[in-house]
Amino acid sequence: MSEIMSFGADSEDVKSYKFNGFKAKEGEDYRIGIIYWDDNPKTMFRGVQAHYFDKYFICKSTPDKRAICCTHSYDKNRPRWRVGCVIIIYIIEDEKLKGYKLMPWMFSDSMFQKIRKANKGFPLSKHDVTLSLAANTKEEYQTIDIHSCPESFWQLKAELKEKVQEEAKPLMDEIIRNMPADLSIDEIKEVLGIESAGTADAAENINLGDIMSEAL
Numbered sequence: 001m002s003e004i005m006s007f008g009a010d011s012e013d014v015k016s017y018k019f020n021g022f023k024a025k026e027g028e029d030y031r032i033g034i035i036y037w038d039d040n041p042k043t044m045f046r047g048v049q050a051h052y053f054d055k056y057f058i059c060k061s062t063p064d065k066r067a068i069c070c071t072h073s074y075d076k077n078r079p080r081w082r083v084g085c086v087i088i089i090y091i092i093e094d095e096k097l098k099g100y101k102l103m104p105w106m107f108s109d110s111m112f113q114k115i116r117k118a119n120k121g122f123p124l125s126k127h128d129v130t131l132s133l134a135a136n137t138k139e140e141y142q143t144i145d146i147h148s149c150p151e152s153f154w155q156l157k158a159e160l161k162e163k164v165q166e167e168a169k170p171l172m173d174e175i176i177r178n179m180p181a182d183l184s185i186d187e188i189k190e191v192l193g194i195e196s197a198g199t200a201d202a203a204e205n206i207n208l209g210d211i212m213s214e215a216l
């Protein structure tokens with residue numbers, strides 16, 4: 001339990017909330033498992049298509065209509081998937097399992113493609129994987145290589161499996177809270193620095209089909 005403390009205005013103990021997801025360090029291998037629930041591997045991931053401009057926000061386009069988040073000109077106007085899952089990182093010493101740590105892990109579509117590829121050969125519902133930073137890449141970019149392992153440690157014993165699943169639940173809730181924000185069109189305009197009246201509005205509402213039929 002946390003205790004009520006006394007401190008001055010210079011205290012560094014009062015830290016801001018920061019999402020603390022998995023990050024691979026250079027030269028380290030991590031044997032991990034991806035947690036799922038109810039014997040259903042489809043509970044492994046949560047994801048949504050999003051843009052990044054100062055922060056992540058959900059893409060508002062539909063198959064029929066592209067929204068301002070995609071039509072406005074800026075660096076990340078192509079939406080990309082933000083995907084999250086909870087992983088168990090095993091602490092292995094002298095080839096013995098000494099413990100584990102559960103962590104949220106969030107990444108983009110390119111990492112998910114690697115996971116999908118690994119899953120084809122060795123389903124992640126039955127196999128751990130080893131993660132490591134790809135050769136000649138920097139930690140800040142987190143380009144990760146993935147290799148399949150023969151078994152899934154956390155599922156070897158029913159007791160451990162249940163305990164891990166229970167402990168992983170609040171972390172999945174944290175992932176959901178840290179998913180890109182669902183902003184309104186007006187809020188997105190504000191983020192992108194678009195004036196709410198004027199040409200941007202018009203661009204958003206243009207229906208190409210209408211223009212073409214009018215022109216003919």
Ligand SMILES: [Zn+2]
Nearest residue numbers: 059060069070
């Ligand atoms: Zn968009």
